[in-house]
Amino acid sequence: MRPSRALVLLTAGLVTFIGMPAATAADLPTDLYVASTMPCENSGSGTKALPFCTLGPAVKAAKPGQTVHVDNLPYQQEEELTIDRSGAPGKPITYVFTYMDLGPESQADTLSISGASHLVVKGLLVGERVDVVDSHDIALEGFPKPKWDGASLDIGKGSTDVRVSRSSFAKAVIGGGAQRTVFSRNTLRGSGPLSVVDAPGTTVTNNHIDNFTDEDQGIGGCEETVSVSGASTGTSVFNNVLTASGNTTCTTPQLSVAKSATSGTRADYNLIAGSEGFATVAYQWAGTTYPTAAAFLAASGQGARDILVPTTASLSGPESPAIDSADATAPGVLPVDKNGIPATDDPRVPNTGKDGGYLDRGPTETDDGLTAATLDIDHPWAPTGTKVTFKPGSDSKWPTTMTHTVDFGDGTAPAVVRPGAAADATVTHVYASPCACVVKTTATAGNGRKVTKEQKIRVTVPGELDAAFTIAPVLPAPDHGGYHLLRPLTYRVDPSRTVAPWGVKWVDVDYGDGRSAGSDGWSGGNGLRTARHTYKQPGTYEVKVTVTDVRGVESTATRSVKVDYAPSGYVAAEPWRLLDTRTDRSSVGHEYPSTVPVFDGVHLASRIPAGAAATVVLNVTVTDATQDTHLSVWPSEQARPATSNVNVRAGGTSSNMVTVPVGADGQVKAQLNAGKAALIVDFVGYYQPNAGNRFSPITPTRVLDTRTSGGALGGNKRRSVKVAGVNGIPADAKAVAVNLTGTGATQEAFVSVFQDPLRRPHKGSNLNVEPGKDKSNQAIVPVGPNGTVTLFTNTGSTHLVLDVVGYYSKDGKALFTPVVPKRLADTRTTGKVAPGAATTVSGLPANSVGAVLNVTATDTTAPGFLTAYAFGGRVPAASSLNTLPGRTVPNHVTTPVGPGGRVSIFNSHGGPNHVITDLLGYFTTG
Incomplete structure (x- = not known):
């Protein structure tokens, strides 16, 4: 040739x-x-x-x-x-x-x-x-x-x-x-x-x-x-x-x-x-x-x-x-x-x-099929002085025609494997200095065509394996769109601080909650792989990382980590119905073998960008109860807490706002303590780290009382109320937290408070009123045009009282940290709160400036109301909860917090009450 x-x-x-x-x-x-x-x-x-x-x-x-x-x-x-x-x-x-x-x-x-x-x-x-x-x-x-x-x-x-x-x-x-x-x-x-x-x-x-x-x-x-x-x-x-x-x-x-x-x-x-x-x-x-060709030539x-052949079958291969x-x-x-x-x-x-010559007949050349180079390294992670063997190759069908060069990436001359060498030919190299080098092999075909491949190699200082790691929460970025899921209580374990002179073969992480995971430690020369884990509930866990290198040597590091929800901003949403068991002919019952999911991040992400929501705000209504009962709502995959959110009598209807963290599976769950009932859940908004608006608590301020201004709101009527740009609330507030009270209702009806006066949510209510009973419920409402919110009742007429307890804005004071619902106080063990007296609730973080509570009044003998306010402050002229004789009444309450992480709850008048206080979360300025 x-x-x-x-x-x-x-x-x-x-x-x-x-x-x-x-x-x-x-x-x-x-x-x-x-x-x-x-x-x-x-x-x-x-x-x-x-x-x-x-x-x-x-x-x-x-x-x-x-x-x-x-x-x-x-x-x-x-x-x-x-x-x-x-x-x-x-x-x-x-x-x-x-x-x-x-x-x-x-x-x-x-x-x-x-x-x-x-x-x-x-x-x-x-x-x-x-x-x-x-x-x-x-x-x-x-x-x-x-x-x-x-x-x-x-x-x-x-x-x-x-x-x-x-x-x-x-x-x-x-x-x-x-x-x-x-x-x-x-x-x-x-x-x-x-x-x-x-x-x-x-x-x-x-x-x-x-x-x-x-x-x-x-x-x-x-x-x-x-x-x-x-x-x-x-x-x-x-x-x-x-x-x-x-x-x-x-x-x-x-x-x-x-x-x-x-x-x-x-x-x-x-x-x-x-x-x-x-x-x-x-x-x-x-x-x-x-x-024939011979006859033609002659x-x-x-x-x-x-060349003459009888058929085209002989032209391939x-x-x-x-x-x-x-x-x-x-x-x-x-x-x-x-x-x-x-x-x-x-x-x-x-x-x-x-x-x-070797030119082919016809328009195409028979090719060696060369498209990619290959490179095997026996020690891609090793200390200086180690003899490292490199095996270059390619996907060529004609390996003996290939020339391979290996550039070791440390400035030394490349090695060459000449054509005709054995297919398993290798070259060796000893690195003199530590480096994160990039090795490049070039495969050259007999016709001059070239392909290359690069691979990282880690050359380290000689020594002993010493495991080390960091652990930190994984939070959504500030510009996170939310259309991919990121659950709260997710932590990243990073073992990259491990001193590993030799390649890491395996990393095992024991997360301290009974679950563990392992992975190969080599990551293409970039170091040790990080691991991600979602805890089912907050707590303190002992995390242990065991690193094994290619020689079989092990090293273990252990550290304690406190797992908790991250402070979050609030993202307001137009209310929409998430669940109504009346329409699918199902009901919630205490005897169900499993609790009922009422929120799913995958489902929610199709409506709003909440794939990284840490906490959801819901308005929960219980109706058609078969007996007196109460409903508890809590994060999925956690034990049911000894708290309640909605209390309802047999045959009655009751609603309450609920703020609850999302479980590790993206859901929250609800269950009755007795009997059966229909469950209606309206989505109101959510809290997410690095997103939304901060909360500024204020002394409860009355912005509407139809008993003294404007008269009762009639059925199928709307009334707008200015809430931003007045009473110390900035005009750029995005949402307000309000306590809504209905009194003097002429018939059973529902009341909605919403953002746009021209577009009322067709499904979704905030308060269910009854004749002869004062009832209240809290709501978080996006601010509408000209700083207003709008109220609506579907039938009859009712007087409405609206108290603002705080607002959400970009320049607000505090972020919200949710907690698994827990009981802070229960006067049933200490004695009733008399009219004109207050009970002090403690147990909040000392640096909290606001709290989200579920306050329940029970064993009431006369109608009245309770008011929550910062401990050490003055009792405001507003209500947080209306009490009814013989009824157990809960309400979602947002209130400022006083010194020492304490809140006061004042019994205005009427009879004495037992007061039960459950913590849903708190606000801090961090």
Whole structure:
């Protein structure tokens, strides 16, 4: 084999084929652009930022040396493209077409090049015809095949020096006096696919030309595969694969040269294959047919190195006679094939090409399949002084032809594995200094094609394995959209502080809650992998990390971590109904074996961006109870707390706002302590770390009392109340926390308080009123237009009292930290709170400025109300909870907190009450 000579010959062929040298970069003008998939302008200048919409204006504007880039032929492009503008010698106008797909909307029906010269057209998808008329120095390259039959090519009417390469057509006719046409590395498949008529000096090299005829389907006649006729003297036909396919009884020549065209015509190194259904003969020369290459050679002096095979079945695989058997010096030879692969020496096949060359016959080269390099490192993480072994490789089917280099990444000279080495050849290296090095291997094929791969390696200081780690909460980023889930109480364990001279084989994390996880420690040279874990409930846990290196050595580190909910801002939402067991004919009961999920982060994320919500705010209504009972709501996957949220009597309806953390599975749960009832849950808003607004508690302030102003609110009526921009509440407040009380109701009804006076939520209520009973409930309401909120009752009439207890704004004071509901105080163990007296509730963090409580009054003997306020402060002229004799009444209460983390609850008048206080969360200014 003599590859160096073959490569020289191929390079020479390329210079012959291309022709004149290209212009220098300094001579080339600005490129032009055509694209209709972005803002475009046909009357513009065709820049990349503002391209032409269609090709016509670009053709008119193009100047010699310019390139016109057409990105996905515009959908409304003319069906017939005409290019009639010329470049200049050495400065052609080049048209480059690229496609996002090969659909019919991306093609031209026809391309006509007429009266033009010095043009290059690359990559155009044509459906029907390509015509070149009266044109000079034209190059057509890389025309792809459509998804159907393909276009026909017609070169004629005096055209000269037309070059067609690396393209696909159904049929080609070169005629009409065309001279010096070069047809190389193309694919033709059609009936009578190539005709050269009155076209002297035509070159047909390295093509696959398939004559497809099917008499049963009426496709084709008895045309020759390649026909050279008329005054087509001096024609060259080299290195082609000529095949016949289909079904016909015709006796059709594969290569036919008429007597008028034999002068100076040469043909050799062609591969001719017949078909089982196609009666063909190999040659016709000057009107006489010849069935064999020997007979053809004897009569014409041509085809000495032609190969004839009976069927196309022998043309595939390494046994194909087309491999390494062509003439690399033939006219029109291109050094790269139809797919851009250079001439490649197949080591499995003897080099039978001219002068021992290895060019293949036909438009494509047999390839080694090289697409990726590989690299195995026995010690990708080791201390200095360690002998590290590297095994380079690739996915080449011809590994013995490959050259591999390994650059160790530390500045030392790369190592080389030469062609012919064993497939498992290795190189070794000893690193002198610690580094986080990037090792790069390059695999080079016999034809010069290269692929690379990089891999990180860690070189460390010698020493002993010493495990260490950090653990911290995983919180959503400030710009977190929430459409992927991030549960509260999620912590990240990072063992990257471990001192590990040798590679880590395994890291085991015991989270201290009965669960553990393990993973391989190697992370591509970046260090030890972090682990993420969601705890089911807050608490203090002993976390233990055990690291094992590749030598089997273990090291363990342990530390205590306090797991808790993170402070969060409030995100207001338009209320919407999350659950109504009346509509799905189910009910909540104490005897259910499992509690009922009423919130799911996956479901919620489809309505609002709450995938990282730590806490949800709900309005919960219990109705149709079968007996006196109460409902508890708490985070899923945690034990049910000894607290309550809604108390209801048999046959009655009661509602209350509930603030509750989200469980590890993204849910909260609810359960009755006795009997059954229907459950209605309205979503109000949520708290999320690094999101929302801060809360500012205020002394409860009355903003509406219809008993003294405006009169009772009638059924199906609305009334707006200003809450922001007054009473010390800033005008930019996003939401307000209010206590809503209904009194003097004429019939059972519901009351809603909402943001937009013109758009009341169709489902969702805040308070259920009854005649003769004062009832209250807290709500968090987004602020509407002009700083207002709006009230509505569905029927009857009722007086309403509205007290503001705080507001949410960007510049508010405090963030909210939820807790698993827990009981702070219960006077049933210490004695009732007498009228005019207060009870003190302690147990809140000393730095808290506000608290969210569920306050319940029970064993009441007379109507009255309770007021929560900061310990040490003055009793405000507002109510937090209205008491009813013989009834147990709860309410969600938001209140300021006094010194020492204490809250006072005052019994205004009426009879003595037992007061039960449950903590739902607190606000701090941290």
